[in-house]
Amino acid sequence: MILACPQLPASSDAVIVVGGPAGTVAARLLAAWGHAVLVFTKAEADAPTIAESIPPSCRKLFRAVGILEAIDAAGFFRSTGNTVWWGGGVSRAEAFAEGALGYQVERRRLDRLLRSQAEAAGAPIIERMVTRVEFDAGRAVVAVVDGAGDETSVDARIVLDCSGRAGVVARHGFRRHGDGPATLAIVAVWDRAAGWPLPEPSHTLVEAYRDGWAWSVPVSASRRYLTVMVDPRATDLERGGDLAGTYRAELAKTRQLAGLTQDATLAIEPWACDASVYAAGRYAAPACLLVGDAASFIDPLSSFGVKKAIASAWMAAIVANTGLTRPEMTEPAHEFYTAREAEVVTSFARQAADHFGDAATAHDHPFWTGRSTVGDDLADLANQPSAGIDVEALRGDPTVQAAFTDLKQRSRIDFGPGERLRIERQPGIAGREVVLEARLRLETPAMAPTAARFVRGVDLPALVEMAGDQGQVPDLFDAYNRRNPAVSLPDFLGALSLLLAAGALRHRSA
């Protein structure tokens, strides 16, 4: 139930500008953790909403934020995989691993479900439009208007901008406006009472064509959303062209998906929404976090937007909880959040560019070539080294290999702290909080200096601390696994070899 005009308190711990997955999940978590939360949303519009594919890998995250049961009980249409005609036009049917099922969701239904989950946790959703947010002395002042146009303001210790592309806060000095290509999604809904003549009717379908791509999501046995993704500047839409005509013209360019409309009825006329990517220059400021699509928008080709939004909400709730309970940790927690959001958007930008590059080999058209490199506004983000250790690179590192060979030849071990052992305290997550945890600064000739806590699941500071206690590798392995979440022997030996190669450990006897 959305509260239309309740009396608003003058202040709150957190204000969340909400409506979609990011805001509702962050609100649910913060309320469940005992914070006073005010959640504002725009009135639900009558306009149709899109359908989206959510991969099975999202289930782990749903469980972590406590919504898996509700999602499973909602009766969303389940999919077994994707069928893709990319690049050369050859059909590739990809089933999800191990028979897992994804979800095909109508967004209005998903949003309503997530709102009810937030409310059940004690975060009532209040129907007021957020008009502006100002920051003063480390607090946020949030102005909202009700349906009658009356304005009120609420003072908050932190505001979470979860307003998606609207970017209520994000648009004021945070967001980098993409100078990359614009993408417009033109969506329509089709019904076919007898079902669809497809080998895998539950699959999401994706087809690249000369200057765009088409995408179809089934939400029941008889209803499919069928979308074309185009560069609006390359169509006559910007010169006042007709949306329905453009939709049909684009669909006619496809070889596979156009056939779906035969013997089908147009249930909802085409409508359009912006699907251009963007990012922000920073994701946190005093009393403010940008969350989900308010922070950045990744290419919809990935089908990871909802997952990314919920992961961002989970992290933002932890960061907000940290600042509200231990204000002295606010700054490192915000830095941690910004680094993580930048890393996520960077990694998706790289993946999308690779996919578009593949299509460009078959369709030599500016639509594809323009998307096969990371846009200038994201390039500096994309050029940042990604955090963490590149395990693949380590396998080919000669110093790690030499340490491994030497280790295998020793019948006894006698480890001591190495001359290059450097322990740093850096932010990491422990439960619902950001804490400063020990990391090792490691460097080998093939690896740039990197501060890391884990490699292949092995807790490096914990291993260094106990490495001198045992005289044989198997005993050290057993002792490590008794005290820590168990790891495999190859992972353990790999981590040990890295510590030796980087000089964080040394053999005390030759």
Ligand SMILES: Cc1cc2nc3c(=O)[nH]c(=O)nc-3n(C[C@H](O)[C@H](O)[C@H](O)COP(=O)(O)OP(=O)(O)OC[C@H]3O[C@@H](n4cnc5c(N)ncnc54)[C@H](O)[C@@H]3O)c2cc1C
């Ligand atoms: C064409 C297209 C296809 C996509 N396909 C997929 C897919 O298949 N799979 C997938 O996982 N993702 C997909 N996505 C991405 C996905 O939709 C988003 O990543 C996800 O919805 C982000 O959630 P969010 O909560 O951050 O933002 P949103 O879902 O955009 O929610 C923001 C909310 O804030 C509200 N709001 C805005 N301004 C105000 C204000 N001033 N006051 C109060 N409330 C306000 C809005 O009403 C809205 O409800 C697609 C996106 C597009 C555009």
